[in-house]
Amino acid sequence: MERVIGIDLGTTNSCVSILEGDVPIVITNRGGYKTTPSVVAVTEAGKRLVGHIAKRQAITNAENTVYAAKRLIGRKWNSPQVKNSIMTSSYTIVEGPHNDVRIRLRDKTYSVPEISSMVLQEMKVIAEDYLGEPVKKAVVTVPAYFNDNQRQATKDAGAIAGLDVIRIINEPTAAALAYGFGKDLDRTVAVYDLGGGTFDISILEIGAHGVFKVISTTGDTFLGGEDFDARIIDWLVSGFQQEHGIDLRQDRMALQRLRDAAEKAKCELSSTRDTEINLPFIISTGRNEALHLQRGLDRATLEQLSSDLVERTIDICRQALADARLGVTEIEDVVLVGGMTRMPAVQQAVAGFFKREPNKSVHPDEVVAIGASIQGAALVREKQEMILLDVTPHALGIMTFGSHFEELIPQNTTVPTSRTKTFTTSRDDQTAVKILVLQGESARADENELLGEFILTGLRRAAKGQVEIEVTFEINSDGIVSVQAKDLETGQAQSIQVTATSGLTQDEIKNMMASAQDYMVERRTDEKFEGAKQEAETLIAEIERLFPEIERAVGSADFGRDALAKARSAVEKTRAAIASKNTNDVSQQVEQLGRTLRMFKGVVTRG
Amino acid sequence: MVAGPDRRERQNSFLEPLELEDLESRPHQEPEDPDVFERVTAVPGELDAVLPPNPAPAAVEAPAEDDGISGLFERATPVPGSEGPVRRAPSDPPPVLTAPPTSSNKRPARRSSRTPRPGSERPTRPGSERPTRRPSSPHEHAIELELDLEAGAPAPAPEPDALEMELPAPNARMPSSAPGPNSGDPEVVAMKDRYATGDFSGALIVAEGILEAEPQHEEARRCRERCTDVLSQMYLARLGSLAQIVQVALSGDEIRWLSLDHRAGFLLSLIDGASSIETLLDISGMPRLEALRILYGLLDQRVIALSEGQ
Numbered sequence: 001m002e003r004v005i006g007i008d009l010g011t012t013n014s015c016v017s018i019l020e021g022d023v024p025i026v027i028t029n030r031g032g033y034k035t036t037p038s039v040v041a042v043t044e045a046g047k048r049l050v051g052h053i054a055k056r057q058a059i060t061n062a063e064n065t066v067y068a069a070k071r072l073i074g075r076k077w078n079s080p081q082v083k084n085s086i087m088t089s090s091y092t093i094v095e096g097p098h099n100d101v102r103i104r105l106r107d108k109t110y111s112v113p114e115i116s117s118m119v120l121q122e123m124k125v126i127a128e129d130y131l132g133e134p135v136k137k138a139v140v141t142v143p144a145y146f147n148d149n150q151r152q153a154t155k156d157a158g159a160i161a162g163l164d165v166i167r168i169i170n171e172p173t174a175a176a177l178a179y180g181f182g183k184d185l186d187r188t189v190a191v192y193d194l195g196g197g198t199f200d201i202s203i204l205e206i207g208a209h210g211v212f213k214v215i216s217t218t219g220d221t222f223l224g225g226e227d228f229d230a231r232i233i234d235w236l237v238s239g240f241q242q243e244h245g246i247d248l249r250q251d252r253m254a255l256q257r258l259r260d261a262a263e264k265a266k267c268e269l270s271s272t273r274d275t276e277i278n279l280p281f282i283i284s285t286g287r288n289e290a291l292h293l294q295r296g297l298d299r300a301t302l303e304q305l306s307s308d309l310v311e312r313t314i315d316i317c318r319q320a321l322a323d324a325r326l327g328v329t330e331i332e333d334v335v336l337v338g339g340m341t342r343m344p345a346v347q348q349a350v351a352g353f354f355k356r357e358p359n360k361s362v363h364p365d366e367v368v369a370i371g372a373s374i375q376g377a378a379l380v381r382e383k384q385e386m387i388l389l390d391v392t393p394h395a396l397g398i399m400t401f402g403s404h405f406e407e408l409i410p411q412n413t414t415v416p417t418s419r420t421k422t423f424t425t426s427r428d429d430q431t432a433v434k435i436l437v438l439q440g441e442s443a444r445a446d447e448n449e450l451l452g453e454f455i456l457t458g459l460r461r462a463a464k465g466q467v468e469i470e471v472t473f474e475i476n477s478d479g480i481v482s483v484q485a486k487d488l489e490t491g492q493a494q495s496i497q498v499t500a501t502s503g504l505t506q507d508e509i510k511n512m513m514a515s516a517q518d519y520m521v522e523r524r525t526d527e528k529f530e531g532a533k534q535e536a537e538t539l540i541a542e543i544e545r546l547f548p549e550i551e552r553a554v555g556s557a558d559f560g561r562d563a564l565a566k567a568r569s570a571v572e573k574t575r576a577a578i579a580s581k582n583t584n585d586v587s588q589q590v591e592q593l594g595r596t597l598r599m600f601k602g603v604v605t606r607g
Numbered sequence: 608m609v610a611g612p613d614r615r616e617r618q619n620s621f622l623e624p625l626e627l628e629d630l631e632s633r634p635h636q637e638p639e640d641p642d643v644f645e646r647v648t649a650v651p652g653e654l655d656a657v658l659p660p661n662p663a664p665a666a667v668e669a670p671a672e673d674d675g676i677s678g679l680f681e682r683a684t685p686v687p688g689s690e691g692p693v694r695r696a697p698s699d700p701p702p703v704l705t706a707p708p709t710s711s712n713k714r715p716a717r718r719s720s721r722t723p724r725p726g727s728e729r730p731t732r733p734g735s736e737r738p739t740r741r742p743s744s745p746h747e748h749a750i751e752l753e754l755d756l757e758a759g760a761p762a763p764a765p766e767p768d769a770l771e772m773e774l775p776a777p778n779a780r781m782p783s784s785a786p787g788p789n790s791g792d793p794e795v796v797a798m799k800d801r802y803a804t805g806d807f808s809g810a811l812i813v814a815e816g817i818l819e820a821e822p823q824h825e826e827a828r829r830c831r832e833r834c835t836d837v838l839s840q841m842y843l844a845r846l847g848s849l850a851q852i853v854q855v856a857l858s859g860d861e862i863r864w865l866s867l868d869h870r871a872g873f874l875l876s877l878i879d880g881a882s883s884i885e886t887l888l889d890i891s892g893m894p895r896l897e898a899l900r901i902l903y904g905l906l907d908q909r910v911i912a913l914s915e916g917q
Contacts (some may be wrong), residue, residue: 031881043889053890055878060892252871252892260876280863281872290869534850538915 006372012184100503117160139604172202174371255459
């Protein structure tokens with residue numbers, strides 16, 4: 001049976017999981033962490049950095065470090081979210097050739113799916129290192145509010161990374177899957193997800209036999225753990241300014257250290273009542289001396305600094321309940337997702353609002369990836385005990401007179417599906433109608449996503465309301481939406497087929513896939529060479545350490561001189577192989593050096 | 608806390624055997640001399656080409672007090688006396704281009720009075736700026752540096768100097784060097800002199816000064832690149848394998864008593880006990896040369912230790 005990994009592709013952190021037997025395993029990366037920052041950077045030397053290493057240089061190399069690419073994926077260039085990101089991002093966002101978004105790093109421009117593919121590729125490598133075999137298939141999670149284009153862009157990112165994304169599932173659904181795994185639940189739950197960069201609250205109905213239905217979902221894509229960190233940074237900076245008259249924000253190195261320290265302090269204060277922030281040599285004064293920053297921070301102060309942020313999440317929860325037309329008492333459990341939910345003040349606020357203690361049975365950082373891996377395993381198993389049905393993430397409809405949105409296919413409708421509605425003309429003697437196909441939940445058409453448009457002409461001249469036009473929406477099992485408008489009187493019809501697009505052409509995706517594969521080959525080759533080189537250098541160091549002893553012991557004998565000459569020759573050959581970056585030669589020399597070292601050690605032991 | 612390998616061991620491991628033997632056989636050199644590296648101003652890989660068949664006599668070696676490495680964490684504050692004209696050993700050939708004594712001093716002294724600029728590649732070790740830290744040797748000049756002569760500059764007397772050997776034909780002058788400081792300019796001459804004497808740090812400072820005034824100055828740009836390469840390789844040779852894991856060897860309290868600047872403090876803050884030298888270079892956001900210099904300084908002061916990677 002083919003292995004399917006589950007990936008939580010987060011705004012700030014990503015996580016990969018796999019089901020081993022019936023046990024979901026979260027796979028640690030090479031650094032031993034279970035989550036990997038969704039950060040990509042290119043260094044001055046053109047080297048690509050992904051994950052923790054990229055995050056650690058995010059401020060000192062801000063222009064060439066991409067974070068929160070998820071906020072941009074699948075978005076149109078002129079969307080408000082993109083405009084917002086342009087204002088707030090340190091990296092350069094430019095318009096792509098298909099009204100899409102591109103990001104400039106050093107001298108190259110990348111599409112957003114390409115950036116996300118780098119994170120997905122990293123998650124794939126983490127899984128492959130753990131499993132010891134190639135991984136091809138994955139289930140990737142996305143926020144419940146993602147539209148078809150954003151989902152398609154995420155799929156494209158997976159394809160570029162060399163992954164066949166067999167299913168995209170909603171993050172709250174994945175969390176609910178992990179929460180309900182192995183239980184036969186039938187209840188309404190709230191999934192409160194406060195991550196590093198975004199906040200989402202979803203109300204779900206978990207039905208018998210594995211039916212998970214998102215009743216409402218809302219959130220704030222610019223509210224998360226980073227905002228809490230920013231409050232601590234502000235507090236530290238203003239304190240330092242008062243004490244020394246120096247603005248630490250003006251120095252990138254200082255700011256990078258402040259950010260790291262703030263995040264660390266915030267995490268510590270979830271389990272301890274106070275902590276100390278100690279940053280020696282934070283800034284030089286210009287008088288040949290460097291100043292230290294040392295300040296204690298307690299939990300109460302942090303809570304005071306960030307109380308409004310917590311309150312904002314509660315306001316959004318209130319909205320989610322209103323959207324779901326449910327009262328607080330109808331929520332039977334609250335699942336906490338995201339690292340920020342470890343903060344005691346957040347847990348207290350959630351408990352206060354929902355009037356019940358939140359469920360802590362699932363790991364907030366891992367639950368979404370675990371849900372994805374559970375779904376992945378279920379999809380490839382012959383006996384499918386639990387299946388998530390493909391549903392439309394958003395309502396589909398058309399624009400009607402007065403810029404109203406008329407819904408034809410409601411949100412969360414199981415696909416394939418088909419719905420028909422009849423409309424009439426809105427003006428006297430109207431001979432043509434423009435059909436704008438939209439996706440979204442807003443009653444206003446302009447607040448929803450435009451998927452496509454077409455014009456039906458040749459209508460009979462008549463008073464308004466007399467010509468009837470039948471509009472049919474159809475979604476097939478591949479998720480392709482077809483819309484047809486038909487003049488009921490003449491039978492004349494026009495139609496459009498809407499396919500979700502990430503903003504990339506198939507050729508572009510193919511080229512990006514090839515580049516990603518080349519990168520992986522190069523990376524694997526480099527890793528192999530570095531491994532051999534390290535081994536060789538260790539052996540050389542050991543051999544050279546023993547040279548004097550060997551010379552003393554056997555240097556006077558002919559065979560001893562011969563052995564020493566051979567050893568020196570082996571060392572030189574190895575250095576030459578390292579210099580020429582020839583992995584095979586280095587590996588061969590490692591064997592020779594190993595034999596030499598064993599011989600030397602034997603001489604030393606005997607001598 | 609993992610102790611790093613002995614400094615001499617590291618040197619033995621990563622420098623050419625020929626060079627080692629030459630150095631260690633020199634009569635004046637004490638085995639425990641902590642400044643042994645200061646006697647090596649050329650790149651290991653180039654030593655075969657640059658070292659004379661017979662090592663230079665001890666009398667023309669750098670003076671013992673020329674401890675550039677140990678003063679790594681101070682900004683460049685050249686000692687007026689030490690910034691004087693290039694002192695040469697009696698056996699050295701005179702330089703092709705001679706600079707007025709004041710001109711070679713002017714640039715480093717002026718620049719060193721400025722507030723340190725984060726991200727600057729400028730070497731800051733006072734000792735390293737001393738023009739006499741390494742004796743001039745004809746063989747050392749074999750390190751290539753194509754220097755240009757300004758057409759209008761007074762033609763120097765042909766001397767058997769490597770600089771002269773690398774000079775292009777007078778009519779092959781690069782257009783970009785036409786305006787501003789030219790080859791006859793005292794600063795350009797000072798840059799060449801310093802380079803020729805193996806004072807790459809000093810040459811780099813002068814080159815950067817010229818480039819600040821005239822960013823397109825081709826000779827200065829090439830000199831800067833070359834000096835950066837040579838100095839980087841020197842530090843690399845001293846640090847050893849970039850795959851080595853860096854660890855902090857002192858406690859937080861001990862570190863606070865050191866005299867470090869904020870850049871060293873920043874690099875220290877990046878050390879997590881699992882990252883290699885290469886990783887630190889990647890994430891520091893500093894010019895590679897500066898990061899290497901600081902790391903070496905920290906190692907030299909035993910603030911950090913290196914251990915073999917996994």
